[in-house]
Amino acid sequence: MRRYTIQTTIEELMAMFALDRVGHANLTPNYNVAPTQTVPAIIAEDGERVLAELRWGLIPFWAKDEKVGFKMINARAESVAAKPAYRNLIKRRRAVIPADGFYEWKKEKEGKQPFRFVLKSGEPFGFAGLWDEWRGPDGPVRSCTIITTTPNSLVADIHDRMPVMLPDEAVGRWLDQAVEDADELKGLLVPYDADRMRRYPVSREVGSVRNTGAELIQEVALNSK
Template sequence: MCGRFTLTADLEALQALFCFRYQGPLAPRFNIAPSQEVLTVVVEEGERVGKMMRWGLVPFWAKDDRIGAKMINARSETVDEKASFRHAFKRRRCLIVADGFYEWRKEGAKKVPYRFTLAAGAPFALAGLWERWDGPSGPLETCTIITTKANELVAAIHDRMPVILPSERHGDWLDPSLDDSEYLKTFLQSYPSERMRMYEVSPLVNSPKNDVSACIEPVNSR
């Protein structure tokens, strides 16, 4: 699964990489957790637009928004089959912008956190789905991160990883007129291990209350 990630790059750098329009502030985030707002990129009227959405997908047919807590991830193997994700996979795909994600390794009674980034440290796009739910307080836009089998690097810590989309896939992934499920599922591959790095980080990240730069700093090797 992917249950925590980071986005510390400044807005101008992200816009240069992902070519989207966005209005509003964007603070660095060192420990993004489910139910919080995340930066997504969608296509509206042929233009890429950055939007803040709540992490945890609420299907359009849901009776209430509490279901979102169980919908932070969608498995790549069944994303086109599950009722919760099938509609969004056809019509509502997005990029979820990040520059790192966390996974935990069990060591006895402890869970030791690690951060994964691209080898060069650049921001990247996670394959996401989004939905708009019409609730009693008005429309709510939510999203989920698609996961796949871990590559060799991540597998040392966890058996799943988020799908990182290479830049040449962004256009097709965002195209709402493209609904060929078999073709789209070919995008949902493990990112190459040799193009990533990992390092152990502080247990500070274990609590979503801690959203500080110390969360991404490497701990000393043991």
């Protein structure tokens, strides 16, 4: 998953995720969130839920170069507890990345057709993520990766992966710093209930990161260019 949308206010996120404080996060609507951009994320610090800003594309603390982040946009749920870059983070540095939709592309004869996936309720939700802090030449950089899993029935004919969307009852466990059991945490990284979601085709303009307007989330007729 490489593109998503977030148009939720800080006030809405504070209520939805029971935030204790807002860090240096600056939240403005983004209809085409892309890798390497700074994104809002909820992390746990000193027992509090904090809204922070993280760069999308994980740079492990031991990385020699920040370019590694381009390859660590997503982490697979099946191996997240075993890979060196993630196995310590899943115990101590978990994040929830707020969103209200995500895009995937379906191969058609006329080219790739993008679809937007949302909750039927229209409410925002949170992706399961991991974060780390890298000490670069210009100072510390906090970054994150979004965890993906096998697709549910709504996504399966378009893509073989989907982001882990945490239901409300799983958010607390994911952010609870007292929970460190990898098997228990991996049990939360499952496909979201397809019956609570819907999808619709959107403009192919979403394929370019230069396009960021609200028109990107408008439904279009299939095969629309």
